[in-house]
Amino acid sequence: MMPRTKGEESKRKLLQAAEELFAKKGFQSTKISEIVANAGLTQAAFYLYFKSKEDIFQQMIQDFDQQIIDLSDAGKKVVELVPNDIKSYVTNMFIQLFTVLGKNPNLTRIALQHATESDQIRKKIVEQIANNMSNNQRFGIVKEEIDTWVAAEAIVAVTERLVNRYLLTGEKTEKELGEQVARMFLSGILNHSKSGD
Amino acid sequence: MMPRTKGEESKRKLLQAAEELFAKKGFQSTKISEIVANAGLTQAAFYLYFKSKEDIFQQMIQDFDQQIIDLSDAGKKVVELVPNDIKSYVTNMFIQLFTVLGKNPNLTRIALQHATESDQIRKKIVEQIANNMSNNQRFGIVKEEIDTWVAAEAIVAVTERLVNRYLLTGEKTEKELGEQVARMFLSGILNHSKSGD
Amino acid sequence: MMPRTKGEESKRKLLQAAEELFAKKGFQSTKISEIVANAGLTQAAFYLYFKSKEDIFQQMIQDFDQQIIDLSDAGKKVVELVPNDIKSYVTNMFIQLFTVLGKNPNLTRIALQHATESDQIRKKIVEQIANNMSNNQRFGIVKEEIDTWVAAEAIVAVTERLVNRYLLTGEKTEKELGEQVARMFLSGILNHSKSGD
Amino acid sequence: MMPRTKGEESKRKLLQAAEELFAKKGFQSTKISEIVANAGLTQAAFYLYFKSKEDIFQQMIQDFDQQIIDLSDAGKKVVELVPNDIKSYVTNMFIQLFTVLGKNPNLTRIALQHATESDQIRKKIVEQIANNMSNNQRFGIVKEEIDTWVAAEAIVAVTERLVNRYLLTGEKTEKELGEQVARMFLSGILNHSKSGD
DNA sequence: TATGAATGAGGCTTCATTCAT
DNA sequence: GATGAATGAAGCCTCATTCAT
Incomplete structure (x- = not known):
C-alpha cells in the first residue's frame, strides 16, 4: 500500500x-x-x-467506483435475509451508505458532479438500492405504492447532499445522519410493522 | 411579454x-x-x-431568485393555518415546490450548481422550509425528534434531483412526484394523526 | 464662423x-x-x-497646420529687417511662438505626439526657425559656431515642453515664458551686441 | 552579463x-x-x-530608473564644489546627461512618453537639475532672474529631443551635442564670469 | 440628419500538452 | 524520474466600422 x-x-x-x-x-x-x-x-x-487531465480523473474515480461496487455486492447478499428488526436493518443501511460516501467526501463530491461520470456512478448506486427495495417489496416489507426507483433516487440525493452539508463540515456524524434519514424515510416506505417505533 | x-x-x-x-x-x-x-x-x-459571462449568469438568476422569494413569502402566510388535513397540505406543498422548480428546470439546475450563487438560493429555500417545519413542530404536528434543518435539506435535495431526473425527462408529472415524495416523507416526519392514510 | x-x-x-x-x-x-x-x-x-478615426485627426491637424504656415510666412517677412533691438526682436519671436502653440495647447500636444504627423509639423516649425537663424548668421547676428538646426530643434523642444508644463496648467503666461526662454538662449546664441543686457 | x-x-x-x-x-x-x-x-x-504588457514595461523602466537615480546622486555630490572653470563644469554636466540618456535612447523615449511613468522619471531628472542650479544660484553662479525650474525643464526637453534627433541617428556625438547645448545655454544662465568665452 | 443594432478583425491572456535535456 | 522551456489552440473581450431604418 x-x-x-x-x-x-x-x-x-x-x-x-x-x-x-x-x-x-x-x-x-x-x-x-x-x-x-x-x-x-x-x-x-x-x-x-x-495521459491527460481527464485521465487522472478517471483513475481517481476507479478506486471509488470499486468501493461502490463492493457496497453493492454486500447489499445483494443481505437481501435474502428477512430481518427481524427491519428498522435497525434499514438504519444500518443508511449508516453504511453515509459511511462509504463520508469516507470519501471529496470523491463523492467529484464523482457526483462530473457530468458524464456521475451518471454512471449514481446509476450504480441507485440501481443497487432500487433492486434491493423491489426485492423487499415482494416480501411485503416495502409498501406497494412506492416507486422504488424514485425512492432510490431520493435516498441517494439526500445522502449526497447531507454528506456535503453536514459530514464534510463535521457538524454531524455518520450515525446521526443515518438515524435522522432512516427516521424520515422509514415509516413512509415500510409497511407498519410490529418492529416500528 | x-x-x-x-x-x-x-x-x-x-x-x-x-x-x-x-x-x-x-x-x-x-x-x-x-x-x-x-x-x-x-x-x-x-x-x-x-458585460461578461458572469453578468449574463447574474441577470439570469435574478428572475429565478425572485420567484423563489415569492414562493417563500406565500409559504409564510400558510404557516398560521392549522390544516384539518395535514397530509393533503403537505402533499400540496411538495407539488408546489415541484411546480416552481419544475417550471424552471434549467434555472434550478444552474442556480443550485454555480458555487457562490447556489448557496444563496438553496439557503433561501431550505430556510423557508425549515422555519415552516419548526413552526409546525411547535404545534405538535411535526415530530419532536426531527432535525428540521436536516429534513429541509433533504427535501430540497430530493426535489432538485427528481426534477432533473423525472420532470425534465417528462417521465413523471409534478403531481406524481409530489405525491410520491409526500408519501415517503409524511409518516416519517409527521406525528401519527387521524389524517394519515 | x-x-x-x-x-x-x-x-x-x-x-x-x-x-x-x-x-x-x-x-x-x-x-x-x-x-x-x-x-x-x-x-x-x-x-x-x-471617414475614419484617422480622418478626424487629419482634419483637426489641418487648421493647426495652416496657422503654423502663417506664422512661418510672417517669420520670413521679418527676416529682412535688421532690427535695432535684437533682443526685443528675439524675445518677441519667442512670445509669438508660445502664443501660437499656447492658443492651441491641445493641438500642439497632439500634433507633436502623433508619430508620422508630428514629424511633418515639427519639421516645418524647425525649418522656419533654422532658416531664419541662418539668415541672421550671415548678417553676423547669430554666432558662427552655432549649429542653427540644432538650435532650432532645441527651441522647439523647449517651447513645446514649457507650453505643456506651464502654459496649459496656467502657472505661467506666454509673456513670462517667452522672456525666460529668450533670456536663457539669447546671449548663448547671439553675438555680444550693444543691445544685450 | x-x-x-x-x-x-x-x-x-x-x-x-x-x-x-x-x-x-x-x-x-x-x-x-x-x-x-x-x-x-x-x-x-x-x-x-x-504577467502583462504593462509588466514588461515596468521591468524595462526599472533599470533605467536606477541609472537616473544614480546620476542624480552623483550630481548631488558635485554640488558642493565651486568649480574654477564653470563653463567646463556645465559642459561636462550636459555631456553626462547626453551620455546617460544617449546610452538608452529607446528607454529615454519610452520613459518620457508613457504617461504615468514619464512624469515620475522626468520629475526626478528635472528636480535634480533644478536643485543643483538653485544651489549655484545662491553662490552667485547662476543668474538671479533665472527660474531654475523652468530652466531645468528646458534643459531636459532639449536633451531629450536632441538625443532622439541626432544621437539616435548617429548624426552627432554626445560630445558635440553637449558642447552645442552648453554654448547655447551657458551665457544665458550663468553670470558673466572670467571663465566665459 | 441621426440612430439602433450588428459585425469582423484582432488584441490579450490562459491552459493543457509536448519535447529536448 | 524529472525539469525547463516552449507551444497551439482556444477563450474572453474590445473597437472601429457598417447598414438598415
Missing part, C-alpha cells in the same frame, strides 16, 4: 492534490498547474503518470 | 441560449462562442447586452 | 470632443465611443462626418 | 524587442504579437516571463 518507488510516491501525491482541488473547485476550474504545485512537482512530471 | 425591439429580442435569445447551455454543460464549460452560435449572433453582439 | 446647420454643429462638437480626448489620452487610447459620448451623439453619427 | 540559461536569453530577447518597438511605435500601438515575433517566440512564451 505504501508506495515503494519515488515514482509511485509522486503519482500518489498528484492524485491526492487533484482530489482535493477537484472537490474544492470542480474539474473544469482546476488547473494542472495547481495540481502539480500542490504536489510539489512540475507540469511535465504530471504527464509521466497521466 | 413579447419583446418589441430587435435589441430586446436579441437579448432574450442570448439569455435563452445561455440558460440551456449552462444547464446542459455547466457554467465553466459553456463558451460564449456557443451561446452566441445558439442565438444566431456574433460574439461581439453578446457584449452589447452583457 | 458659427455653424449654421445642425450638421455643422454636430461636426464641430465631434472635433471639439476629439481634440480634448486626443490631447488628454493620446490618439491610440481615445475610443470613438468616447468621442461621440462627449459630443452627445451616437457612433454611427461619427461616420457621417469623418 | 551574458544570460546563462535559455530562459534568461528568451526574456532578454523579449525585453530587447519590446524596447525597440515601444520606442518606435509607442506603448499602446505595440502589440504583443509584434514583440514576440521580433523575439522569435510565440505569444504564450511572453507570459512565461511577464
Whole structure:
C-alpha cells in the first residue's frame, strides 16, 4: 500500500492534490498547474503518470467506483435475509451508505458532479438500492405504492447532499445522519410493522 | 411579454441560449462562442447586452431568485393555518415546490450548481422550509425528534434531483412526484394523526 | 464662423470632443465611443462626418497646420529687417511662438505626439526657425559656431515642453515664458551686441 | 552579463524587442504579437516571463530608473564644489546627461512618453537639475532672474529631443551635442564670469 | 440628419500538452 | 524520474466600422 518507488510516491501525491482541488473547485476550474504545485512537482512530471487531465480523473474515480461496487455486492447478499428488526436493518443501511460516501467526501463530491461520470456512478448506486427495495417489496416489507426507483433516487440525493452539508463540515456524524434519514424515510416506505417505533 | 425591439429580442435569445447551455454543460464549460452560435449572433453582439459571462449568469438568476422569494413569502402566510388535513397540505406543498422548480428546470439546475450563487438560493429555500417545519413542530404536528434543518435539506435535495431526473425527462408529472415524495416523507416526519392514510 | 446647420454643429462638437480626448489620452487610447459620448451623439453619427478615426485627426491637424504656415510666412517677412533691438526682436519671436502653440495647447500636444504627423509639423516649425537663424548668421547676428538646426530643434523642444508644463496648467503666461526662454538662449546664441543686457 | 540559461536569453530577447518597438511605435500601438515575433517566440512564451504588457514595461523602466537615480546622486555630490572653470563644469554636466540618456535612447523615449511613468522619471531628472542650479544660484553662479525650474525643464526637453534627433541617428556625438547645448545655454544662465568665452 | 443594432478583425491572456535535456 | 522551456489552440473581450431604418 505504501508506495515503494519515488515514482509511485509522486503519482500518489498528484492524485491526492487533484482530489482535493477537484472537490474544492470542480474539474473544469482546476488547473494542472495547481495540481502539480500542490504536489510539489512540475507540469511535465504530471504527464509521466497521466495521459491527460481527464485521465487522472478517471483513475481517481476507479478506486471509488470499486468501493461502490463492493457496497453493492454486500447489499445483494443481505437481501435474502428477512430481518427481524427491519428498522435497525434499514438504519444500518443508511449508516453504511453515509459511511462509504463520508469516507470519501471529496470523491463523492467529484464523482457526483462530473457530468458524464456521475451518471454512471449514481446509476450504480441507485440501481443497487432500487433492486434491493423491489426485492423487499415482494416480501411485503416495502409498501406497494412506492416507486422504488424514485425512492432510490431520493435516498441517494439526500445522502449526497447531507454528506456535503453536514459530514464534510463535521457538524454531524455518520450515525446521526443515518438515524435522522432512516427516521424520515422509514415509516413512509415500510409497511407498519410490529418492529416500528 | 413579447419583446418589441430587435435589441430586446436579441437579448432574450442570448439569455435563452445561455440558460440551456449552462444547464446542459455547466457554467465553466459553456463558451460564449456557443451561446452566441445558439442565438444566431456574433460574439461581439453578446457584449452589447452583457458585460461578461458572469453578468449574463447574474441577470439570469435574478428572475429565478425572485420567484423563489415569492414562493417563500406565500409559504409564510400558510404557516398560521392549522390544516384539518395535514397530509393533503403537505402533499400540496411538495407539488408546489415541484411546480416552481419544475417550471424552471434549467434555472434550478444552474442556480443550485454555480458555487457562490447556489448557496444563496438553496439557503433561501431550505430556510423557508425549515422555519415552516419548526413552526409546525411547535404545534405538535411535526415530530419532536426531527432535525428540521436536516429534513429541509433533504427535501430540497430530493426535489432538485427528481426534477432533473423525472420532470425534465417528462417521465413523471409534478403531481406524481409530489405525491410520491409526500408519501415517503409524511409518516416519517409527521406525528401519527387521524389524517394519515 | 458659427455653424449654421445642425450638421455643422454636430461636426464641430465631434472635433471639439476629439481634440480634448486626443490631447488628454493620446490618439491610440481615445475610443470613438468616447468621442461621440462627449459630443452627445451616437457612433454611427461619427461616420457621417469623418471617414475614419484617422480622418478626424487629419482634419483637426489641418487648421493647426495652416496657422503654423502663417506664422512661418510672417517669420520670413521679418527676416529682412535688421532690427535695432535684437533682443526685443528675439524675445518677441519667442512670445509669438508660445502664443501660437499656447492658443492651441491641445493641438500642439497632439500634433507633436502623433508619430508620422508630428514629424511633418515639427519639421516645418524647425525649418522656419533654422532658416531664419541662418539668415541672421550671415548678417553676423547669430554666432558662427552655432549649429542653427540644432538650435532650432532645441527651441522647439523647449517651447513645446514649457507650453505643456506651464502654459496649459496656467502657472505661467506666454509673456513670462517667452522672456525666460529668450533670456536663457539669447546671449548663448547671439553675438555680444550693444543691445544685450 | 551574458544570460546563462535559455530562459534568461528568451526574456532578454523579449525585453530587447519590446524596447525597440515601444520606442518606435509607442506603448499602446505595440502589440504583443509584434514583440514576440521580433523575439522569435510565440505569444504564450511572453507570459512565461511577464504577467502583462504593462509588466514588461515596468521591468524595462526599472533599470533605467536606477541609472537616473544614480546620476542624480552623483550630481548631488558635485554640488558642493565651486568649480574654477564653470563653463567646463556645465559642459561636462550636459555631456553626462547626453551620455546617460544617449546610452538608452529607446528607454529615454519610452520613459518620457508613457504617461504615468514619464512624469515620475522626468520629475526626478528635472528636480535634480533644478536643485543643483538653485544651489549655484545662491553662490552667485547662476543668474538671479533665472527660474531654475523652468530652466531645468528646458534643459531636459532639449536633451531629450536632441538625443532622439541626432544621437539616435548617429548624426552627432554626445560630445558635440553637449558642447552645442552648453554654448547655447551657458551665457544665458550663468553670470558673466572670467571663465566665459 | 441621426440612430439602433450588428459585425469582423484582432488584441490579450490562459491552459493543457509536448519535447529536448 | 524529472525539469525547463516552449507551444497551439482556444477563450474572453474590445473597437472601429457598417447598414438598415
